[in-house]
Amino acid sequence: MIPLSWYLILSAAIFCVGLFGVLARRNAVAILMGIELMLNAVNINLVAFWRYLSPTFIAGQVFVIIVFAVAASEAAVGLALIISIYRRRTSVAADDINLMKW
Amino acid sequence: MTGLQIAFIVAGVITLVAAVLVVLSRNLVHAALWLILALAGVAVLFVLLEAGFLAIVQVAVYIDAIAILIILTVMLTRHAMRVDLVQLNQNWLWAALSALILFGGLLILFNQIPGLNVEPAALEGVADTTLEALGQSLVDVNQFVIPFEIASVLLLAALIGAIFVARPPSRPANEGGEE
Numbered sequence: 001m002i003p004l005s006w007y008l009i010l011s012a013a014i015f016c017v018g019l020f021g022v023l024a025r026r027n028a029v030a031i032l033m034g035i036e037l038m039l040n041a042v043n044i045n046l047v048a049f050w051r052y053l054s055p056t057f058i059a060g061q062v063f064v065i066i067v068f069a070v071a072a073s074e075a076a077v078g079l080a081l082i083i084s085i086y087r088r089r090t091s092v093a094a095d096d097i098n099l100m101k102w
Numbered sequence: 103m104t105g106l107q108i109a110f111i112v113a114g115v116i117t118l119v120a121a122v123l124v125v126l127s128r129n130l131v132h133a134a135l136w137l138i139l140a141l142a143g144v145a146v147l148f149v150l151l152e153a154g155f156l157a158i159v160q161v162a163v164y165i166d167a168i169a170i171l172i173i174l175t176v177m178l179t180r181h182a183m184r185v186d187l188v189q190l191n192q193n194w195l196w197a198a199l200s201a202l203i204l205f206g207g208l209l210i211l212f213n214q215i216p217g218l219n220v221e222p223a224a225l226e227g228v229a230d231t232t233l234e235a236l237g238q239s240l241v242d243v244n245q246f247v248i249p250f251e252i253a254s255v256l257l258l259a260a261l262i263g264a265i266f267v268a269r270p271p272s273r274p275a276n277e278g279g280e281e
Contacts, residue, residue, distance in 0.1 A: 012205055029175055044144060053220070058245075076261060079268075080267040
């Protein structure tokens with residue numbers, strides 16, 4: 001049987017890769033992709049804990065579904081913002097978007 | 103090493119390599135395609151965890167909707183960042199360092215938790231029982247009906263907000279509610 005720790009290590013690795021993407025990429029769309037990777041790593045963790053520790057308690061799966069909904073709305077709003085910024089400033093680099101920075 | 107473990111290792115390695123390539127690809131279209139592969143690998147992991155419904159939702163929501171949305175945005179904004187430009191900002195070394203430190207810290211944490219090698223408890227009944235319980239818990243007043251409704255309102259608000267934000271800045275008066 002697959003040990004629970006394998007899932008945890010894999011999801012930790014994916015989370016850290018996504019974190020690197022969020023912190024290091026210049027393109028705002030690439031930053032959103034990193035966030036999607038991080039959310040997926042969290043989902044693996046949630047499902048693994050549900051399956052191994054409390055399969056009768058359905059809240060683990062419900063939480064994953066809520067995360068899906070939040071991820072979908074985050075992607076929709078984030079990409080709409082990126083398109084809007086691109087229309088106004090012809091750039092999607094995160095360090096060019098400094099209007100509200102001081 | 104059982105067949106399940108081999109399947110896990112194959113799916114895990116594919117997911118991890120695809121995730122690394124998402125972060126490192128210079129061409130954003132390639133990054134989006136690697137992202138689709140990584141999401142499919144996560145769906146396979148859900149199947150290995152006997153959460154079949156979540157695997158289907160993963161394919162339908164992530165690969166079908168979010169990945170397509172990302173690819174469309176990449177195509178719409180493609181001229182803004184040419185492929186030959188630097189894709190990482192000047193803090194990328196610190197970013198890599200903090201990601202590595204987080205990973206190492208998590209590994210140390212996993213080592214200190216006892217009982218991570220538990221056998222998974224057997225699922226009750228057939229797989230349909232879990233799905234039925236999931237569906238009923240989402241509409242049960244005593245369980246998760248409030249988060250469920252809040253999630254639906256959140257999705258609606260996000261969709262309206264996305265349409266409003268992505269609207270062209272000065273649109274002609276004759277195409278009122280086209281989007």
